[in-house]
Amino acid sequence: MRRESWQDNITQVVIYVILVVISLIVIVPILYTISVSLTPYADTLKRGGVILWPTNITFEYYGYVFNENSPVPRAYLITGIVTVIGTAISLLITAFTAYPLSKRYLPGRNGIMWIFFFTMLFGGGLIPTYLVIRSLGLINTLWALMIPSAMSVYNMIIMRTFFSGIPDSLEESAKLDGANDITILFRIVLPLSMPVLATLGLFYAVGKWNMFFDALIYINDRSKYTLQVVLREILLMSQLTELIPERASALPPQLPLQMATTMVAVIPMLCLYPFLQRYFVQGVMIGAIKG
Template sequence: MRRSFGENVFHYSNYFVLLAISLTMFLPLVHVAAISLSSPTQVEGRNIAFWPVEFTLASYQFILAKNDLWTALGVNLFVTVVGTLFSMLITVMLAYSISKSEFKMSKAIMIGVVFTMIFHPPMIPYFLTIKGLGMLDSIWALIIPSGISAFNLIIVRTFFQQIPGEIGEAAKMDGCGDFRTLFSIVLPLSKPVMATVGLFYAVGYWNIFYHAILFIRNTKLYPLQLKVREYIVNQETIMGSLSNVMQPYNPETLQTAVIIFSTLPIVILYPYLQKYFIQGATLGSVKE
């Protein structure tokens, strides 16, 4: 069907605006990558735009030899994998429960869920609660307090409500209990929203910073984001006691290399799961 002149203007205007927004997000990352791959003399002379000058991998060779960075990466991987599985489990179980109209407490629980979206706990009572639970300076402080997201819970609950009730009734007639119905029937039908919410949780755990800076003092338990902050704030942390001999890197090239190192896994993974964002979020956010 042929579009009118006004529709074409609107169509291409959208492309232009979206392209401009994409560039504002993409070009800074390209600039950071270019600095990390350039020689320190060119970086100090501010000669880097969006392409490396005097290309070198020296900064990456230096940071990849640092054991504390790999330790932080291991913490991130553990927190992301275990945290995502934990969050998905409790989100799915709670969402399935409150999606049932026969569950009398569902409305009261939803009011409480929405309340947490509006009012956040004060920092000091929050800190004292985590300390009282014995999770201070523990890797579980990076997982359990972030266990459930009200936004993700609402998406999953709304999606579950769209599944025909006849499916659950047929499962009960075949002798399935609630757990078997959920894990054997409902979840296989919910792959798009599971992928969407799982990606939301995984990105949140990978980028965890607030809970790390609030609850973690042991540097061996620092996640990657806190280690990147340490490298950026304190140049001696990343450079160490280097001699005054000219090196093929400087604090700025090393810092940008660490930034790229910490963001690269999500940048690589995101394109493969991006299709689930629109599909899953749409299915879970509009009730028919």
């Protein structure tokens, strides 16, 4: 018995150490980004680029990201609009589809379910999808970022599972009072589904905020570029000219500018994340029970 608990303690210590190391591997790059964006670049260079804590904090580099020529503020606004409206559309269409499909008695339910499920296994692919979007005249409109990706069948199945867990008795009594299914969905079912709506809303919102490829191929008009497309130009193609004001006396260094831009894009996520974390884990749990 004593040897067992001694071994137990060793195992516990090893597990704690490994998990701390894993967490550090995740945190260090983020810490580095914050530090470089806030530290005068001369200081960073003095330390040979090994910098995990900011010194002589300066917001100079953030100033460039928001200068009057910078594409970042506009891209921010556009992405914000797409995220808010797109998430609302996504949640509505997902709930509208999931609710009838959660009714075991609905004739044709299994067939319709298969129509959706099949799209998880097979799809038209990049080019045919592009051609459909183009023939609908959605190219260069923000709708192209909201409508084609409006529903994720996976999320719809999670919501359907949640809806089937709501006791029928609630809906039946409303039906006796003369309410129809649409009223019941809005008045009874959706208010009871706040956890799953919050979770899936977060998934959709993160998806829209991070959407890169759709924006790259469907939006060619520079004035409608989204955040991720602008970020790619700044971070991966090193196109920094727009971040430098016309009257700038000296060229700012590239690295801290890029890191400041990264932080500007990540900050909303960092702020919302701890607050919403419990919701999405809950949501995946719901989906996992009866996937």
